[in-house]
Structure formats: structure tokens, C-alpha cells
Amino acid sequence: MNRPQLDKNLDEDIFRDFYYLKEELVAFCKHEYIQATGSKEELTNRIAHFLRTGEKLKVNKKRKIKNDISSLSLDGKIEENFVCSEVHRAFFKENIGNTFSFNVKFQQWLKQNSGKTYKDAIDAYYKIIEDKKQNKTTIDKQFEYNTYIRDFFDDNKGASLKDAIKCWKYKKSLAGHNRYEKEDLRTL
Template sequence: MSDRPDLQKDLDSKIFRSYYYLKEELTTFCRAEGLPVSGGKKELTERIASYLDGGEIIAEKPVARKKSGVGFITDDTPIEPDFVCSQKHRAFFEEKIGKGFSFNVAFQKWLKANTGKTYGQAVDAYYQIREEKKKGGTKIDSQFEYNTYIRDFFAENQGKTLKEAIKCWNYKKSMPGHNRYEQADLEALVL
């Protein structure tokens, strides 16, 4: 098994990009080097790679938060532009869907992409998204490599345990290259 190099300022950016690092490791490095720590894992990775290439610091992108301009929400209320999840929205959806409601990623994307549709249509979309998720039809965003790996592991290895999946994941992320599941990763179970 290959040893992943420590994240240090003299690490080559190509080597850095070829290994998996936790977001916590990325933010610790940024703090130690005086780099901004805001943003998701993708932003942090780009910021660190740029810094390792030549010391250039990619500035944080300012986040502009807008207050919701919608008043009382009904089924016929149109979804406002620049939708932001708020307590008012949560209360509406919990009333319609129940206490099990959550602003999952797929539903948030739907809301932001469907400005002008009604909140009644949003409730229908929520149920549809939930059904697709049950069937395994939802796409996991690229920053959630662990989740994607575990789902793909179980799709190929029914009867294996989560402990075995995690052992294979830990093996995979210690190696250079991509972090997608491959049948060869089962080698970790015999090591």
C-alpha cells in the first residue's frame, strides 16, 4: 500500500491533486499558511494547488446573502429568484410534507432552477426526488467522493459489510489517482 504524502508547502501540486485529503486537513493547511479557509472542498483544493504552484493566493469569493422577499407562502406562491432556504420556507414544507422534511441537495437545486414555478409544484417535486433517491437514481455531487465510493461498492458487492467497504475506501484514498470504486480495491480485504 502506498503512503500518502503529508500536505506541506513544498509538496508538488500534481502530487497533491493525485491524493485524497479530508476537508479538515485542507482547512488546517490553509490556516497554517495564512490562506482563506472558506468554501467547499473543491474551492480549498483549487486554492491550495494554486498556492503550491507558485504561492498565488486565490481570494475568497464573497457570499451575498439576500433576504427572502416572499411574504406568506401558499401552494400558488411563485418560487422567488435567488431562492434561499429560510425558516419561513421550512415551516411551509413541514406543514405540507411533515416533520421528516429536509432541504436535501437535490431539492435545493430544483428550487433554485425553477424560479417562477409554484410552491405547490415544489411539494410534488420533493416527493418525486425522494422516490428517485429510494431507487438510487439521484446523482451524488463530485465533492462527496466517500458517499459515491460506498454506494458503488455495495452495488458491486452485495453481502459485504460497511466495515469492509470502509477498509477498501481507506486503501483507495491512500493511493494516487481517482477515488472511484474498482473491483481491484477488494485487494485491501486480503492485506
């Protein structure tokens, strides 16, 4: 079965069986006047609910707490409801170097460790980077493409990115999961 067009008459189960880009989900939401913000998973659940019930879910917007931080120090405490701001980015780049980036693990650490110092955060960052070098990292669920490509290369040493992408495009056109399987190579 080829991937069906995403429209308001699509069955919820068929919708969930196929892969849609986030930009397709956003376009559908805008067309149907459904809130079009949030993660891919949130959009998918909102659309599935709409396809099942015809009801457009109201989403409560999370109130962001603004950080009015003009000066950070190593002894300063990580605030509650931490937000990765440009001020924080500049601080960490100054203390870690230009290679610094707010990777997912570090963002999670910051959000879970309010009250600890920025020195603790820098130490945690270095540990996260070291762990990343030593171990295969977990890719979050919403990054199906990244997971697929990594698993493709794990199973096909020396293969080309062009082949990996061709297999990915084949896989996402099928109903069901989007995880790499050896059988996907038949498309090459």
C-alpha cells in the same frame, strides 16, 4: 507511494493525486492564511493554485440576499436567489410532513424555478422522491466516500460496512482516483 503530508512545499500534481479530508484542507488554509471557506472543490483549487504559484487567491464573497418572509402560501411565488431558510423548512414540513428535508435535487429545483409557486415546489418534491425510489441517484463529485461505499456494496452483496471502510481507507491512501475497483479487495 504513501500519502504525503500536506504542506506548502508539496508539488501541486502530487497534491491532486491524493485524497485529503475537507478538514485537512481547511486546516492547511488557516495555517497558510488562505481563505478557508467554500466547498471542498473550491479549497482544493485554491490550495493547488497556492502550491503552483505561491499566490493566495482573493475570493469575492457572494452577497447573500436575505429572505424576509414571514408568511408563505401555496400560491406564493418562489423568489429569485432562493435560500433554504428555517422559514422555508417549517413551511415545507407543515405541507409535506416531518420526513421533509432539503435534498440536493430539490434545492437545485428551487434555485432553477423562481417564479413558480410553492405548490409547484411541493409537487416537484414528491416527484423527486418518487424518482429517487425508482432510480439510482447521482452522487455529486465532492462526495467521493459515498460514491465509493455505494459502488463497493453494488459489487459485493452481503459485505460489511467495516470491509467497505477498510477498502476505502486503503484506496484513499493511494495516488490517483478514488473510485472503487475490484482490486481494492486485496486489502481485506
